[in-house]
Amino acid sequence: MSAKTILEVRNLKKYFPIQKGVFRRVVGHVKAVDGLDFVIREGECVGLVGESGCGKTTAGRSIIRLLDPTEGEVLFRPGEQEVDMAKLGKDGLKRIRQEMQFIFQDPFASLNPRMTVGRIVSEPLKIQGIGTQKERMSRAGALLEKVGLSASQMGRFPHEFSGGQRQRIGIARSLSLNPRFVICDEPVSALDVSVQAQVLNVLKDLQQDFSLTYLFVAHDLSVVEHISDRIFVMYLGKIVEIADSQELYESPRHPYTEALLKAIPIADPKLGRRREALEGSVPDPSNPPDGCNFHTRCRYATDLCRSEEPVLQGQQGNPEHQASCHYQNELQLAGYMARGAG
Amino acid sequence: MAKGDRLLDVVDLSTHFRTEEGILRAVDRVSFHLDQGETLGIVGESGCGKSITAKSVMNLVPQPRGSIVGGKVLYHGNNGTVDITSYHHQSREMRKIRGNEISMIFQEPMTSLNPVFTIGDQLMEAIMLHQRLGRAQARQRAAEMLARVKISNPEQRLDRYPHEFSGGMRQRAMIAMALSCNPQILIADEPTTALDVTVEAQILNLMQDLQDEMGMAIIMITHDLGVIAGMADRVLVMYAGWGVERATTEQVFYTPKHPYATALLQSIPKIGVRKRLTSIPGSVPDLNNVEGGWCYFAPRCAEAMDICRQKEPPTFDDDEGHTVKCWLWDKQQTGIKAG
Numbered sequence: 001m002s003a004k005t006i007l008e009v010r011n012l013k014k015y016f017p018i019q020k021g022v023f024r025r026v027v028g029h030v031k032a033v034d035g036l037d038f039v040i041r042e043g044e045c046v047g048l049v050g051e052s053g054c055g056k057t058t059a060g061r062s063i064i065r066l067l068d069p070t071e072g073e074v075l076f077r078p079g080e081q082e083v084d085m086a087k088l089g090k091d092g093l094k095r096i097r098q099e100m101q102f103i104f105q106d107p108f109a110s111l112n113p114r115m116t117v118g119r120i121v122s123e124p125l126k127i128q129g130i131g132t133q134k135e136r137m138s139r140a141g142a143l144l145e146k147v148g149l150s151a152s153q154m155g156r157f158p159h160e161f162s163g164g165q166r167q168r169i170g171i172a173r174s175l176s177l178n179p180r181f182v183i184c185d186e187p188v189s190a191l192d193v194s195v196q197a198q199v200l201n202v203l204k205d206l207q208q209d210f211s212l213t214y215l216f217v218a219h220d221l222s223v224v225e226h227i228s229d230r231i232f233v234m235y236l237g238k239i240v241e242i243a244d245s246q247e248l249y250e251s252p253r254h255p256y257t258e259a260l261l262k263a264i265p266i267a268d269p270k271l272g273r274r275r276e277a278l279e280g281s282v283p284d285p286s287n288p289p290d291g292c293n294f295h296t297r298c299r300y301a302t303d304l305c306r307s308e309e310p311v312l313q314g315q316q317g318n319p320e321h322q323a324s325c326h327y328q329n330e331l332q333l334a335g336y337m338a339r340g341a342g
Numbered sequence: 343m344a345k346g347d348r349l350l351d352v353v354d355l356s357t358h359f360r361t362e363e364g365i366l367r368a369v370d371r372v373s374f375h376l377d378q379g380e381t382l383g384i385v386g387e388s389g390c391g392k393s394i395t396a397k398s399v400m401n402l403v404p405q406p407r408g409s410i411v412g413g414k415v416l417y418h419g420n421n422g423t424v425d426i427t428s429y430h431h432q433s434r435e436m437r438k439i440r441g442n443e444i445s446m447i448f449q450e451p452m453t454s455l456n457p458v459f460t461i462g463d464q465l466m467e468a469i470m471l472h473q474r475l476g477r478a479q480a481r482q483r484a485a486e487m488l489a490r491v492k493i494s495n496p497e498q499r500l501d502r503y504p505h506e507f508s509g510g511m512r513q514r515a516m517i518a519m520a521l522s523c524n525p526q527i528l529i530a531d532e533p534t535t536a537l538d539v540t541v542e543a544q545i546l547n548l549m550q551d552l553q554d555e556m557g558m559a560i561i562m563i564t565h566d567l568g569v570i571a572g573m574a575d576r577v578l579v580m581y582a583g584w585g586v587e588r589a590t591t592e593q594v595f596y597t598p599k600h601p602y603a604t605a606l607l608q609s610i611p612k613i614g615v616r617k618r619l620t621s622i623p624g625s626v627p628d629l630n631n632v633e634g635g636w637c638y639f640a641p642r643c644a645e646a647m648d649i650c651r652q653k654e655p656p657t658f659d660d661d662e663g664h665t666v667k668c669w670l671w672d673k674q675q676t677g678i679k680a681g
Contacts, residue, residue: 051538162625192387193565197609197621204618219538226611226619249613263539265568267610269591272571274550277543281508336613 003041005077006181006213007063012036012072012086014055014062018286030286032058034237036072037312042180045207045214047228047245049221049260053282055237056217057105060183063215064102065093076100078180098128101174105186107166111158117144117169118154124176143172146209147202164195168202175210183215188223200227221264225249233257236285236293239312242322250335253315253323255298258333271340292326300331348418349526349559350376350399355413355427357391357398363630368394370583371413373657376527381553381560383574383591385567385606389626391583392563396529399561400446401431419443419526442472445520449532451512455504461488461515462500465522472523487518491548510541514548521552529561534569546573567610571595579603582626582638585657589664599666599679601643637669645670 013036015029032055040046050056062069065085074085078099088096101124104110111120121140125131131139141151147168158166167187174182184203188196204227207214218224224231224245231248233241233256241254252258259278266272280297283289292310295301304326312324325331357369369391376382384392397403399415415426417439429436448454456464465484469475475483481500488496491514504512513533520528530549534542546569553560562573570577570591577594579587579602587600598604608620624642632638640650649669658671670679 051540164625193567194387194606194609194622195625197611197619198623200611201619201621221539222611222613225613226616246614259540263543264613265539265542265566265572267567267571267595267607269571269595272568274547275543275572277547278540279544281510281541 005039006042007040008075010073013070015070028286031237044229047224047231048217050234054234056234060217098177100181101179103174103184103187121172147172181213185217240324252333253328254325256294261336347378351416353414356411358411359408367583372585374578376559379557380575383570383577384563385570386580390580392580401436442523444527445525446529447516447520449535451516468519469522487522491518527559531563586667600668602639
C-alpha cells in the first residue's frame with residue numbers, strides 16, 4: 001500500500017504504579033502497555049484484538065491522551081505537519097482533537113443524561129468555538145441523519161433511546177468535528193447481535209463518506225475481521241502479530257493468534273461442536289514471565305522461549321506480516337479456515 | 343432415570359412484572375420440555391425473557407414485583423411429578439428441589455459468590471444444606487468437586503476468597519457448587535458472557551465433559567448463537583417474551599422457520615465472507631402495557647403481512663416437533679410457507 005502514514009507509534013508504554021501502605025509507596029508497576037511500535041496508514045481500518053487485560057483499551061486511550069503515556073512517541077500526521085501527541089500540552093491537545101476522536105464502549109455511561117441529544121452531538125463544536133448556536137444545531141441534526149437517527153429527535157434525552165441508538169449518538173458526536181482518525185473502543189460489545197450489525201454497517205458507511213481512518217479495538221475476532229483491513233494482536237501489553245486481515249485468519253504466524261482463532265465460536269452445529277481451548281489464563285501484568293510473554297501457555301514453547309524474548313519482526317519474504325515468535329518461520333500454524341468454516 | 347426420560351414440561355408459562363408503567367409481560371405463554379441428559383439452548387436478545395424463564399423454572403422470580411401468573415412447570419423427579427409453580431417460593435418443598443435437583447449458575451460469578459467467605463465455606467454450605475454430611479466429609483466432597491472442575495490444588499484453593507480467583511476460575515467454582523449435589527438439571531444463565539473466548543471454550547468443554555460424566559440435563563441460556571451451536575441438542579428461540587421457534591439445533595441453524603431466527607442468523611459476521619451485514623431494522627418493542635393482538639416482530643419483519651399486525655400468531659407444529667409462532671406457516675389461511 002502506498003497510502004501515507006497517518007499515525008506512527010514508537011515504543012509506547014503505559015505503566016500504572018502499584019501503591020502500598022500509608023505513604024502510598026510505589027512497590028511495582030502494572031505494565032499495561034509495554035512498548036508498542038506500529039504505523040497506521042490513511043484510510044485503513046486497523047483492528048486491535050486481545051483478551052481482557054491485554055492492554056488494548058489502555059493503548060487506545062494513551063494514543064488519544066485520555067491517559068498520559070509513561071514513555072514513547074505518538075506521531076500523528078493529519079495534514080502536512082506532524083505532531084507528537086505524547087508531548088502536547090492542553091491547548092495543543094484541544095486543537096489536535098479536532099482531527100482525532102474516540103468512540104466509547106459503553107453507550108449508557110458515555111452520554112450525559114442531563115443533556116439533550118442535540119447538545120451532546122454539538123458539544124465538541126461548542127468547545128472548539130465553531131459556528132453559531134444555530135449552525136451547530138443544524139450540523140448536529142445532519143449528523144444524526146447520517147447515523148440513521150432523525151433530526152427531529154434532537155430535543156430528546158439519552159434515556160429515551162435504546163443501546164444501539166445511543167451508540168449511534170456517540171458516533172455522531174465523534175464525527176461532529178470532521179476528524180480524520182477515530183479510535184473505536186469496543187463500540188459494539190455492549191449491543192445485541194441484531195443491533196451490532198446495524199452499528200457496524202453505519203461505521204463502515206461513514207468510513208467511506210468521511211474518508212476516515214479507524215483504530216478498532218475489540219475482543220471479538222469475528223467482528224474485527226469483518227471491518228478491518230489489517231489486524232494487530234496484543235498479548236500482555238505487547239503486540240505479538242501484525243498482518244493483513246485475511247492473511248491473519250488464513251495463516252497466523254504466532255501461536256497465540258492460532259489459539260484465538262481456534263476458540264472462536266462458530267454458529268454452525270456441525271463445525272462448532274468442540275473448540276480447542278487454550279489452557280491457563282493471562283499472567284499477572286505486574287510480573288510478566290521471563291522470555292516470551294506467551295511461553296506459559298504456548299504448546300510449542302522451548303527453552304529458548306523461556307529465556308529469550310522474541311522481537312516483533314517481518315517474515316522471510318513478507319515484511320508486512322510481522323510476528324514476535326522465535327519460530328515464526330518454522331511453525332506450521334492452523335488458520336481459521338482449517339476448521340472447515342468460511 | 344435413563345437418558346431420554348422426560349424431566350421437565352413447561353406449559354404456557356407466563357411471568358409478569360408490575361412496573362410503574364403498568365404490567366410487563368416478561369414471559370408470555372412459553373412452552374418447552376427437557377429430557378434427561380440433553381442440552382436445551384434458550385437464545386434471544388436482551389430483554390426477550392430468557393433469564394426470567396429460567397428463574398421461573400427455579401421459582402426465583404424477583405419478588406415482590408414479579409410473579410408467575412399462568413402455566414405450569416412440571417418437574418418429573420424421583421419422587422413423582424410436581425408443579426413447581428404451585429409451591430411458595432420460600433417453601434420447604436421448593437428449597438429441597440432448588441440446589442438439590444435443579445441448580446443454576448449465573449453470568450457474573452463475582453456477584454453470585456459472597457466475597458467475605460472462602461470458596462470452601464460456600465461450597466460446604468451448599469453440600470451440608472442438602473446432604474447429611476459432617477463438616478469434614480463436606481470439606482472432602484468440596485475438594486473433590488473443585489478437582490472435578492479442573493481447579494489445581496483443590497485442598498488449598500478451598501481456603502481462598504473469591505477475589506483471589508480469576509473470572510474463569512470463579513465460574514468453575516460456581517459450577518462445582520451447582521453440581522455438588524448431583525442435580526438432574528443445571529440451568530446456566532449466560533455462563534460465559536463475561537469471559538474471554540479462550541476461557542469460554544475451556545468452560546464450555548468442561549460443562550460438556552461433566553454432562554457426559556454425571557448425566558445431568560442442561561438449560562443453556564445465551565444470546566450467542568455460536569455457543570448454542572456448540573452445546574445444544576435442541577433450541578428455543580425467544581423474542582419479546584414469546585417462544586417463537588422450537589426445534590433441534592440442526593433445524594434451527596439450517597432450516598429456520600421464523601423470520602426472526604433467520605434474520606438473527608444472518609446478522610452474525612462470518613469470517614471470510616466480507617459482504618455487508620444483514621441487520622434487523624429497529625429494535626425490540628417496549629413490552630410495557632402492550633396491547634396484544636398482533637405479532638411483536640411484525641414491525642421489524644421483512645415478510646410481515648396484514649394479518650401479522652391484526653392478530654397474534656398461534657404456534658404451528660409440523661408434527662416433528664418443529665414449532666413456529668408465525669402466520670407465514672399457517673396452513674389454513676394466508677401462510678405462504680406452509681406448503
